Amino acid sequence: MTNTIDAKILAKMFLAGAKNLESKKEWINDLNVFPVPDGDTGTNMTLTIMSAAKDVASMEEPDMRSLCKAISSGSLRGARGNSGVILSQLFRGFTKSIRDKQELDIPVFADAIEKAVETAYKAVMKPKEGTILTVAKGAAVKARQLADEGCEDLGIFFEEVIKYADEVLEKTPEMLPVLKQAGVVDSGGQGLMQVLKGAYDAFQGKEIDFSISESEGKAATKASAQSNGDTEIKYGYCTEFIILLSRNFNIKHEMDFKDYLESIGDSIVVVTDDDVVKVHVHTNDPGLAIQKALKYGALSNLKIDNMRLEHQERLFKEEKASAQKAAGPKEKEAPMPHKEVGFIAVSVGEGINEIFKGLGVDYIIEGGQTMNPSTEDMLNAIEKVNADTVFILPNNKNIILAANQAQMMVEDKKIIVIPTKTVPQGITAIINYVPDMPVEENEETMKQEIGNVKTGQVTYAVRDTVIDDKEIKQGDYMGIGDTGILSVGGQVPEVSFNMLKEMMDEGRELISIYYGADVSADEAEAFRARIEAEYPSCDIELQYGGQPIYYYIISAE
Amino acid sequence: MEKLSKKVAVVTDSNSGITQNEAKELGIRVLPMPFMINEETFFEDITLTQEAFYERLEGGADVVTSQPSPESVMNLWKEVLTEYDEIVYIPMSSGLSGSCQSAMMLSEDFDGKVQVVNNQRISVTQRQSAMDAKLLAGRGMDAAAIKDFLEKDKFNSSIYIMLDTLYYLKKGGRITPAAAAIGTILKLKPVLQIQGEKLDAFAKARTAGQGKTIMINAIRNDMENRFGGADADNIWLEVAYTKNLDVAKQFAEELLKEFPGFDIVINPLSLSVACHIGPGSLAVACCKKIR
CATH class of the missing domain: 3.30.1180.10 (Hypothetical Protein Tm841; Chain: A;domain 3)
Incomplete structure (x- = not known):
């Protein structure tokens, strides 16, 4: 019977939890309620925890205090997406409670889990039940109960807590109707369970097995280094290069290319950035990847490492490197002259980036629904904007929390997060900024004005589901509004048009259309003409957005 | 003994939007502003109509405003002073043009007979200033007092x-x-x-x-x-x-x-x-x- 654990075991458990989450991240991504192509709860949570795991893995003989610091600050900085931010806050609360202990027993664990839940609830403005928060709360309740009952065996304690939390997770569809309709449990809660289960396996000294069962469907393909480091690496060569595009490379090409890479390896990162594509893949035959890539253009910055010969920790570093590459800002770095007020916007698509820059945004963080920037990405951006006051426009509801977290971590500048949930809201916010007015007044006006913007976005469904009483088949196009699915169908223009109809009401006088990378200018113009005919009294503004995955982003205000 | 009040003229420029015809009715003199269009000089409301101006502007012509020449300003003043004792001169805002500054300099040679008003008005508000000046002159206020009044009133x-x-x-x-x-x-x-x-x-x-x-x-x-x-x-x-x-x-x-x-x-x-x-x-x- 084990009554206590020390920092060394806790570190091992944390790493195992991180790895277990990573191994299931694709599966967790697929639990997204909205069958959008870029559901990414699993990815966000994994990147969040990996940011801390990297630090933890590099510790030789961890003591409790430094371990806690590594877990807390690593995950806070790496936090991305709402569930990632909540996970980081759970770790923050948990480690705060145990950092002065040498050994952890059940009462300490019970206190720490409670503290974790309390901290996470505070980080969310309107906590919703049926989410990761509820699952964490379930764990806290059970932990408290076991502690009060005088349970001393940590093995039993962990098992019971996990069992109960799992039961709570299974009930999330009862608490959130959208989950029930979509036939899924909450993805963030599932992510948390992966962490807890992985940690428990390590506690038991289990030979950690990362293979994935059939029932888990399209699960992770990523080979993870084992904690004991003695298992074989499935794909031996870490291969990286940049394609200097000489021909068109649209989202279809990107998907084809990714599919091909998946057939020969894993750990795939493909980031398209204007006229270059950054590629990262682990494979046993780098030549195949290179040959395929040559079809799209010339290659540069080639790097091939034999991973079997290298230390396992390298994997973590790579994780970090590829994550940073994926989210890395593309701006050329030049020292910025000091100004009173600066702007940071999260944006994706060259057209939308240009619009934001033209409106006076100083720094663009590349990202959006497809790649949620982390708190650290925000902090880096804030550092680069040489201004006393920095406004942040997250432009996505899944990024606002990470921005708020960054705001709390910055001390030398005044940071104001305007909680813009969509790109059009961000555009409206900055248009309403008036340089001569005090920042507080501007903040108020901007927050008020974004309330007048309705947004709809059109993309395709990646699986069958039912949501908002609408049946959606894989491959259907969906128009997603501020509060749910507005239209579904087989044609982009039809779906977009019906979506807009749902958005329109009295007093809307401006319709802005931002067309994506996969829509031609002619198609967009035809669509604009159709809207103009339907709403003759409205001003219609058509702009090239260049965003991936979303054919149209449309706003009515 | 009451001093006989002086005869005060109100002069402004065409930035006030007051046309030459309107000026005659109002008893105000209006100095036409010169425009350079494709390097040819025109005078607002004299050799350049609104219609012609917009036609050239929208046609992409290179339209540049310039200050009235010192000569044209002084000639107008001299001419007006043959009929009047004093002039209140209301040029366009000094924030938008140097013509106010130039006029103040030119007025130094007129022994205080020309009072240049620096009240930073333009267009309809400059027009209102000219109307106000006319009203005040009618009440018997002298040029220096009108200038003073209008300058104190400038932010209104x-x-x-x-x-x-x-x-x-x-x-x-x-x-x-x-x-x-x-x-x-x-x-x-x-x-x-x-x-x-x-x-x-x-x-x-x-x-x-x-x-x-x-x-x-x-x-x-x-x-x-x-x-x-x-x-x-x-x-x-x-x-x-x-x-x-x-x-x-x-x-x-x-x-x-x-x-x-x-x-x-x-x-x-x-x-x-x-x-x-x-x-x-x-x-x-x-x-x-x-x-």
Whole structure:
């Protein structure tokens, strides 16, 4: 019977939890309620925890205090997406409670889990039940109960807590109707369970097995280094290069290319950035990847490492490197002259980036629904904007929390997060900024004005589901509004048009259309003409957005 | 013994929007502003009509305003002084042009007979200044006192202008850096303000409707917080425009609904402003009435 654990075991458990989450991240991504192509709860949570795991893995003989610091600050900085931010806050609360202990027993664990839940609830403005928060709360309740009952065996304690939390997770569809309709449990809660289960396996000294069962469907393909480091690496060569595009490379090409890479390896990162594509893949035959890539253009910055010969920790570093590459800002770095007020916007698509820059945004963080920037990405951006006051426009509801977290971590500048949930809201916010007015007044006006913007976005469904009483088949196009699915169908223009109809009401006088990378200018113009005919009294503004995955982003205000 | 009051003339320039014909009726003299269009010089309302001006501007011609020549200013003054004892000269805002500065320098040779008013007005508010000066002269005030009065009154006016396009503003360049920052591919309608000194950015609208609402709210705010209340007895309300009179008339009707009982004067914006902001602009202005 084990009554206590020390920092060394806790570190091992944390790493195992991180790895277990990573191994299931694709599966967790697929639990997204909205069958959008870029559901990414699993990815966000994994990147969040990996940011801390990297630090933890590099510790030789961890003591409790430094371990806690590594877990807390690593995950806070790496936090991305709402569930990632909540996970980081759970770790923050948990480690705060145990950092002065040498050994952890059940009462300490019970206190720490409670503290974790309390901290996470505070980080969310309107906590919703049926989410990761509820699952964490379930764990806290059970932990408290076991502690009060005088349970001393940590093995039993962990098992019971996990069992109960799992039961709570299974009930999330009862608490959130959208989950029930979509036939899924909450993805963030599932992510948390992966962490807890992985940690428990390590506690038991289990030979950690990362293979994935059939029932888990399209699960992770990523080979993870084992904690004991003695298992074989499935794909031996870490291969990286940049394609200097000489021909068109649209989202279809990107998907084809990714599919091909998946057939020969894993750990795939493909980031398209204007006229270059950054590629990262682990494979046993780098030549195949290179040959395929040559079809799209010339290659540069080639790097091939034999991973079997290298230390396992390298994997973590790579994780970090590829994550940073994926989210890395593309701006050329030049020292910025000091100004009173600066702007940071999260944006994706060259057209939308240009619009934001033209409106006076100083720094663009590349990202959006497809790649949620982390708190650290925000902090880096804030550092680069040489201004006393920095406004942040997250432009996505899944990024606002990470921005708020960054705001709390910055001390030398005044940071104001305007909680813009969509790109059009961000555009409206900055248009309403008036340089001569005090920042507080501007903040108020901007927050008020974004309330007048309705947004709809059109993309395709990646699986069958039912949501908002609408049946959606894989491959259907969906128009997603501020509060749910507005239209579904087989044609982009039809779906977009019906979506807009749902958005329109009295007093809307401006319709802005931002067309994506996969829509031609002619198609967009035809669509604009159709809207103009339907709403003759409205001003219609058509702009090239260049965003991936979303054919149209449309706003009515 | 009461001193016999002096005969005081009011002279302004064509930036006031007062046409030569109107000037004759009002008993005011108006100095035409010169324009260089494709390096040829024209004089506002003398050799250059509004229609011809916009035709050239929209045709992409290179339109540049210039100061009236010292000679033309002095000749006009000398001519007026053959009939009058003193002149109150009201040039366009010193924040927008150097012509006020030049006039002050030229006036030094006139032994105090020419009083140059530096009250930073333009267009409809400059016009109102000329009318006020005429009124004060009629009450027997001398030129120095009128100058003094108008300069103390200078901030009791406000103009908001909504532009149809950013094109001319970008092309022109006579604008503060804050306004110049609005460089974008979006179709924005900037709302500028002239508050004394300079043409400056006030807000940005995405539609004409929004822009009008912004201007109405701004002018109401000025009336209530600066000019002692939105009261028709207290305030002149003016609408100005570039090129599109119909839109201006419609806007005046909308204003009348917001400010019932006001007399609203509609006037074209002077061409010196128009060449920086382009056609299709709409402005609202107010001035405090003098007691």
